[in-house]
Amino acid sequence: MKVLISGTSGYIGRHVTALFVKNGFDVFIYSRSGEVLPYQRRVTERIHEGGRDFDVIINCARPHWSEFSSAEIADIELKLLEQLDRFAVTGATKIHTSGVWLFGNASYDDLNNFRFKPFEVVKLDVTTIENAIRNKWHVVYCPSFVYGGENCQLKRMIDTLPNRTMQVAIPSLGYNQYIHVDDISKFYLFLVQNNIADVQHFIAETKGYSPEAFAQLLLDTQLVKKVNKISWDAFEAASGALAMDVEKLNLTLPISPWFTATKDIRQYIKNDI
Numbered sequence: 001m002k003v004l005i006s007g008t009s010g011y012i013g014r015h016v017t018a019l020f021v022k023n024g025f026d027v028f029i030y031s032r033s034g035e036v037l038p039y040q041r042r043v044t045e046r047i048h049e050g051g052r053d054f055d056v057i058i059n060c061a062r063p064h065w066s067e068f069s070s071a072e073i074a075d076i077e078l079k080l081l082e083q084l085d086r087f088a089v090t091g092a093t094k095i096h097t098s099g100v101w102l103f104g105n106a107s108y109d110d111l112n113n114f115r116f117k118p119f120e121v122v123k124l125d126v127t128t129i130e131n132a133i134r135n136k137w138h139v140v141y142c143p144s145f146v147y148g149g150e151n152c153q154l155k156r157m158i159d160t161l162p163n164r165t166m167q168v169a170i171p172s173l174g175y176n177q178y179i180h181v182d183d184i185s186k187f188y189l190f191l192v193q194n195n196i197a198d199v200q201h202f203i204a205e206t207k208g209y210s211p212e213a214f215a216q217l218l219l220d221t222q223l224v225k226k227v228n229k230i231s232w233d234a235f236e237a238a239s240g241a242l243a244m245d246v247e248k249l250n251l252t253l254p255i256s257p258w259f260t261a262t263k264d265i266r267q268y269i270k271n272d273i
Contacts, residue, residue: 003192004054004087006030006080007061008039012097012142012184015149016060019185025056030084054087056192057094065121074124081132093192094137097184098129100144100202100251112254114200119245133199138191140184143204143253144246147265148180148272154265155273158218164225168247169235172212175250177204180263187259194258201256205264211247221269 003020007013008029017039021027027039061080063073081096088094103111104119116126129139147154158164187203190196209217218224236244 001055001192002026002028002053003056003058004028004030004036004084005058005060006084007059007097010060010062011149011151011153012146012181013058013060014151015181016058016185016188019182019189020056020058023189028054030061030087034083036087052087052089055089055092057084057088057092058188059084059094059096062097070121070124074128077125078128078131081128081135081137085135094135095188095191096129096132096137096139098125098139098141100141100249100253101246102126102129102141103251104245104249106251108252108254111202111251119242121242121245136199138196138199138201140187140201140203141253142184143177143179144249145176145178146181146184147178148263148268149182152273153181154269158223158273161224164223166215166218166224166227167235167238168212168215168227168229169232169244170212170229172210173248173250174211174246175208175252176211176214177206177208177251177253178265179204179261180265180268183259183261183263186262187256190258196258198256198258201259202253203259204253204255205261206255207264207266208252217266217269221273223269223273 003025005013005017005027008017017027021039029037029039031037059081063076101122102116102118102125106117110117118126132139215227219227235247
């Protein structure tokens, strides 16, 4: 079975690619320059000239906020999915990686019905997702915080803290769920190996934490040295409006019945860092 993956050099894409290679799929990568290359020969001439011959298409790519505006990101992502569609056989399994910021202002009823209530910064992404759903892509909404594996996001976050000190706005209003990068990869493999009618999926560990409780967990395990509890005004002044929206994010996700978490962030923090 031929699989085409974009974003293979990114955090999630690297792990998805490794799992599909391990499970014997014929994996190709879609490069930033638009080339389709076999995974085992990453530095080579163009070897694929198009044609609808991929049974599986997976998009893990997303332009970074530091390089592009919100409008540019939405435009790039929309065009990328259109380009990837050109390689899919009829009836191909297509998976797009998205996130919960599209539901940043959602109620639980909104979440259950996949009604978008996005943060302003991702408002333009709604058109991309609606277009993907019309074109029969699976859209997987991952939590804001993914951890584990190679180049772990949690470890990177801790390493960038000045003096290993976390800032937490008080009173703590948010609630976040988490997911191990390997569990994302396993869910994508499950979608490919099974005929799932549902096309939108929230995936996350059931147990979540407020920002204050999560900071305390890191403090208790001595991964951070200090937690500064500050006012919301001080937090916004120090970190900006978007960071404040993320700090306030309070979603209890209706997790897909097809998803089973095999990892737990508390155990990861205690045993694997």
